[in-house]
Amino acid sequence: MSDAAERHRRQVESWNGPMGQQWAQNEARTERGLMPLTEALLAAAAAQPGERVLDIGCGCGGYTLALGRAVGATGRVTGADVSTAVLEVAEATKADNTGYVLADASTHDFAGTAADLLTSRFGVMFFGDPDAAFANLHRALKPSGRLVFACWRAVADNPWARIPQQAIFSVIDRPPPPHPEEPGPFAFGDEARIRRILAAGGFKDPAITPFDFEMLFPADPAAAAAAISTGPIGGRLLRDKPDEVRAAAVAAIAAAVTPCVSNGFTRLGASVWIVIARA
Numbered sequence: 001m002s003d004a005a006e007r008h009r010r011q012v013e014s015w016n017g018p019m020g021q022q023w024a025q026n027e028a029r030t031e032r033g034l035m036p037l038t039e040a041l042l043a044a045a046a047a048q049p050g051e052r053v054l055d056i057g058c059g060c061g062g063y064t065l066a067l068g069r070a071v072g073a074t075g076r077v078t079g080a081d082v083s084t085a086v087l088e089v090a091e092a093t094k095a096d097n098t099g100y101v102l103a104d105a106s107t108h109d110f111a112g113t114a115a116d117l118l119t120s121r122f123g124v125m126f127f128g129d130p131d132a133a134f135a136n137l138h139r140a141l142k143p144s145g146r147l148v149f150a151c152w153r154a155v156a157d158n159p160w161a162r163i164p165q166q167a168i169f170s171v172i173d174r175p176p177p178p179h180p181e182e183p184g185p186f187a188f189g190d191e192a193r194i195r196r197i198l199a200a201g202g203f204k205d206p207a208i209t210p211f212d213f214e215m216l217f218p219a220d221p222a223a224a225a226a227a228i229s230t231g232p233i234g235g236r237l238l239r240d241k242p243d244e245v246r247a248a249a250v251a252a253i254a255a256a257v258t259p260c261v262s263n264g265f266t267r268l269g270a271s272v273w274i275v276i277a278r279a
């Protein structure tokens with residue numbers, strides 16, 4: 001198995017294991033936290049009544065349902081995800097014009113999909129071979145179709161990730177830096193890399209725009225830290241640690257986020273790229 005294939009296999013395994021379970025458990029909190037971004041992404045996607053839409057890495061379906069409201073009764077939104085845990089949540093809340101498919105989007109045969117819009121909220125950064133995966137996604141679009149997705153910028157630009165990560169590294173050893181092509185939430189932080197992947201996939205005229213917002217956590221830093229410790233950063237770094245290490249990390253996160261409390265919330269900055277391209 002090539003290194004890229006092995007990196008991909010680890011991602012699929014993780015989304016069908018602890019990552020997927022954690023994402024499913026935190027669904028309501030995640031949806032609330034991402035609301036400003038969801039609105040901006042929906043505006044960029046500009047889904048129209050009657051359109052066919054494919055939502056890649058749809059997770060528990062919150063964004064899929066919002067797209068369904070935009071395309072109306074004559075449109076159709078299909079969410080594709082590789083994780084059974086998140087699709088169970090999505091299936092339980094699906095609407096008449098939304099449906100889901102359990103699929104690895106990097107290789108799934110999308111021939112015949114003829115989507116007007118291929119979109120994703122944080123679901124396209126987990127492919128071991130992103131060039132090949134985006135070439136595969138390209139086949140799902142009509143010739144007149146468009147691609148619109150959101151991905152995180154670098155950790156350094158995301159205090160919601162950077163601050164807890166630094167706090168956790170005061171308690172546990174910092175793991176070695178990831179391989180430059182390692183898939184993961186921050187794999188698309190580098191704008192030049194996104195442009196390379198889009199070009200390799202056959203997408204044209206990319207527009208890559210930064211969008212900043214605040215992630216809101218409970219005003220009590222201890223409660224905020226408890227939530228953060230099971231989120232994308234804390235979950236990954238602390239999942240296998242003994243209780244006393246996790247408790248020390250939660251205390252360190254609480255101390256680190258205390259200066260970020262104002263007006264009823266712990267407010268941590270978030271920054272993403274909103275990417276638009278043509279088929």
Ligand SMILES: C[S@@+](CC[C@H](N)C(=O)[O-])C[C@H]1O[C@@H](n2cnc3c(N)ncnc32)[C@H](O)[C@@H]1O
Pocket residue numbers: 011012015020023030056057058059060061062063080081082083086103104105106120121122123124126127
């Ligand atoms: C960070 S979550 C985002 C979920 C959802 N889009 C949201 O915003 O709530 C990433 C999602 O991508 C899915 N995913 C990862 N690799 C995938 C692949 N190769 N094919 C399809 N989905 C994948 C995961 O299972 C997960 O549900």
